[in-house]
Amino acid sequence: MAHDRNAFIKPHLIADGGSFELKHHRTDDGGWSRSKKKTGKLIQADIERLADLQEKLYAQDRWALLLIIQGMDAAGKDGIIKHVMSGVNPQGCDIRAFKVPSAEELDHDFLWRTTKALPERGRIGIFNRSYYEETLVVRVHPEILKNEKMPPALVTKAIWKERFEDINAFERYLARNGYAIRKFFLNVSRREQKARFLERIDEPEKNWKFSLGDVKEREYWHAYMEAFEDMIRHTATRHAPWVVVPSDNKPFARLVVAAVIIDALEQLHLEFPAVDAARRKELKNARALLEAEKG
Ligand code: AMP
Numbered sequence: 001m002a003h004d005r006n007a008f009i010k011p012h013l014i015a016d017g018g019s020f021e022l023k024h025h026r027t028d029d030g031g032w033s034r035s036k037k038k039t040g041k042l043i044q045a046d047i048e049r050l051a052d053l054q055e056k057l058y059a060q061d062r063w064a065l066l067l068i069i070q071g072m073d074a075a076g077k078d079g080i081i082k083h084v085m086s087g088v089n090p091q092g093c094d095i096r097a098f099k100v101p102s103a104e105e106l107d108h109d110f111l112w113r114t115t116k117a118l119p120e121r122g123r124i125g126i127f128n129r130s131y132y133e134e135t136l137v138v139r140v141h142p143e144i145l146k147n148e149k150m151p152p153a154l155v156t157k158a159i160w161k162e163r164f165e166d167i168n169a170f171e172r173y174l175a176r177n178g179y180a181i182r183k184f185f186l187n188v189s190r191r192e193q194k195a196r197f198l199e200r201i202d203e204p205e206k207n208w209k210f211s212l213g214d215v216k217e218r219e220y221w222h223a224y225m226e227a228f229e230d231m232i233r234h235t236a237t238r239h240a241p242w243v244v245v246p247s248d249n250k251p252f253a254r255l256v257v258a259a260v261i262i263d264a265l266e267q268l269h270l271e272f273p274a275v276d277a278a279r280r281k282e283l284k285n286a287r288a289l290l291e292a293e294k295g
């Protein structure tokens, strides 16, 4: 089936943050209408393509793919990881979630804990939240910054600009070392978040996901959106673009995320390692040995 992945990528991929404005990006699917069956087929095709590419990434063992997922509570961070990565070999995938930093983590620089969690070459690493929280929740709640144990003289008005600079330098460094990077902002509307919170309250199997704190955080919605916008403006680059994923419709969001990941891997021109003459001879000898075995 023809699957024009570009249509899912182009409107949402920001490779130069300069003039980014969140208001030009919808949270809904823009009237995208496909039957459930067709959507299912597209997603299935993506999952299979991803599995295929991941196998080559792993076999080749040169590049790594780093995927960063950010978004408000209930934006669908866990779900998107679960669905989009459902076909890939778990051995080639490292998924890490970053919560409120521990005392040990606060005793280090802000990139420390994520640096330790970077995927090895040949693997796909997924950060469910990341160092970008340092420009989001920490920016929206300045008291968190106060508790970070930074030397006070270094905490000035320039701190956000400095963090963006440091993140950009870090990501450029990673890119130069063989990391392909894609960053996803799961963009949900405040209304959709409310509907999802109500679902978490009403459905017993979803109760565990709900916390009262999440509802209180809704008061800061506007501040969060400003922080997301500023973050994308300052850190969307060619080697580490942001993808603003319309996330009110979950299947649509999955198609966008899957398309971007597939495209990122395709750009690496992955191939299984070439077999040279010496290696071919070795394989032939091994075959002869196996065949000569008795029994
Ligand atoms: P959840 O993903 O729902 O389990 O929530 C994790 C919580 O950790 C969220 O409220 C995040 O805002 C918070 N968090 C993640 N990273 C940081 C950080 N660097 N500083 C402060 N809070 C953080």
Ligand code: MG
Residues within 6 Å of the ligand: 073, 211, 214
């Ligand atoms: Mg939460």
